[in-house]
Amino acid sequence: MLYRETGQFKTSYANDMVIFPIRQDRIGVYLLLGFAFIVLPLMMAFHVAPFRTDYFLLAILLPFLILSLAAIGVNILVGYCGQISLGSGAFMAIGAYMAYKFGTGISEIGLPPMPIVIAILLGGLSAAFFGVLFGLPSLRIKGLYLAVATLAAQFFFDWVFLRVKWFTNYAPSGSVSAPELKFFGYLIATPVEKYMVALSFLTLFALVAKNLVRGNIGRQWMAIRDMDIAAELMGIRPLVAKLSAFAVSSFIIGIAGALWAFLRLGTWEPLAFDINRSLELLFMVIIGGLGSILGSFLGAAFILMLPIFLTVLPAELGVPITTETVSHLQNVIFGAMICFILIKEPLGFARLWQIGKEKLRMWPFPY
């Protein structure tokens, strides 16, 4: 009933190629965007619940947006191109540190501090460059072996950002803090402004990613994922396809890393991008749904919010448990839920959404 597309005729090629072919989806997305870009900031401005404090905005929405962006990046590589990567944390770190270097200027080559948007994009480009470099082994090795090779990137960059003082502008503690966040001459300081910046980046790159994966290059990635030999025989060049997946994925992850450092943390050290971050991102795309842009959002939401929810719940319900027990319980329940979900729906939340949509199509008279 709700999702019945009867009567929606496609009368031109353009109609046939839109991102959301069903009118209900289109309206839904416009509503969501309108809500995120207009209604939410208004609610924040007037401190309407749940925005009475900055908590919901700064500790939940902002990290959700940035991690969703990173998850989209990981999904392109792992979900669409089938190359398992455990180095996502490292590419986030490259994005963050290089954006920091470009944002504060590189005096050795006489480069003045760059405007922040350009610095973030250059951070993403640097991540893309190293992504391609560490993607080279993927031409020879596959699957778990590749995962181990990308793990090398993780440890290598952890080491680099800890040891090479140039990246931290010789800060005595090795901890760096973001340069002044001036976007097109406008200083970003309040939580709402940070939210808007993250949202704009996310919307832009989600759109780019969605268009890439349903275009020529995306189909090449998926062909490689499904069977690389068959893809090669059909005339797809694995070198181009695999390395372009590494480049695009690392670029987006790098941008997310820069945003995570600049908007979320403000001051950071390499530990913020350690192996746990890589695994977390991988879990996000697996739980959310491999090979689905929507899945990246759902996975990010689940992995980020569930632990927080489980921690806050006992206190909100007034159950007297010590923080220690809560934190152990949280790990237990979180782990159990991941197992449960993967057993019940191995294809992730994106598949659940799809099933839901199909059910809605026939509702209320299923046959």
Added chain:
Amino acid sequence: MSMKALKLALAAVGGMVIASPMALAQAPNEQFIPLLSYRTGAYAVNGIPWANGVSDYFNLINERDGGINGVRIAFEECETGYATDKGVECYERLKGKGATGAAFFNPLSTGITFALTEKTLADKIPIITMGYGRADSKNGAVFAWNFPFLGTYWSGADIAMQHVAKEMGGEDKLKGKKIAIVYHDSPYGKEPIPTLQVLAKKFGFTLMELPVTHPGVEQKSTWLQIRQNRPDYVLLWGWGVMNGTSVKEAAAVAYPRDKVIGVWWSGAEPDVAPAGDQAIGYKALTLGESGAGEYAVHAALKQHVYAKGKGIAKDDFAQVLYNRGMINAMLGIEGIRKAMTRYGNKPLTGEQIRWGLENLDLTAERIKELGFAGMLTPVKITCNDHEGARSARVQQWDGKQWKMISDMYTARQENTEPLVKEVSAKYAEEKKITARDCSKPD
């Protein structure tokens, strides 16, 4: 999802919706103090006694005195796991709680301190980092909201080197010697290095920097390097499981333990106990006058908190880190008390408490009155000096307990002050902060 599970979930969500407004409508006469702690993970061995000390002291104030001048303390713990992003989440969750918001933050992590430094500036909440945090935040003119009470790592490094010089028989003996620092490879461990480099230049010793990667259970190669190079002394800047591992590894390469000197975060019972007899002879700094042991305040705790079954410490009662947690809570509360002399006996905002902390003047008499005599030296905070006191002694582990083996050392400011000026000025420039004029009353 079955219908029953769905109903249960709905009931849980419904419960939250009903419960949340109740949680928000707190009693007005309460001062909210957040407690960022870690009771899980690689640093829990040290995090637990510290958090127990803080929590027990808050309970003491509530049970014995009925709060701070009648204003009860409401506190909530938040588990950070020593991770910066979780710490930031805890900060966002707790900063607005209570009638007047969080009184101050105290994350017990240098990494979280670095991340919160700017946020507290914007939110106007003081951040107390007793014995840790940014060393340059001693300069209150730039870091108005940071309070590295009782000693920064730069002071710690200077004190450790004073003791080394004394054991060698004079500062001139340091020339040509080799000193190694084994440090936790994080902002925490890297902090003392600039001061050690200054001292190395001044006294002519060579400094070997040996980083240990988080969490610090893998140190074989580090200690092999020590066996090869045989430094005259090893300074240890570790935390959590790293400390115990370092002591064991020192024994494994037969490096004399009495030539290893830990900072005050590497000198508690959980750091040496796992190594057993191998730890005998190992030395560490204390923060302030004493480490472990029971003092007047412990008697009060037993009477007012433990007798009522409200204490949460077990074996860690009166241990080094438990006592430190308590001192830490006491300094914060005395800051609030000071602020009340100006703003009245009611819950105060972070901004008002900042004034109290900056004008905190704990005399020896007041310390005695509080039951802390023998635990810390007098503390006087000023706008220019947010450290307040910079003294420490050296203690040695005898297999059962820590024994004091030295008098008080006081960090020589001539060695650290130029760095404080330089680094804080750089920070001010980067962050576009105008340093306050400390000669003007505020």
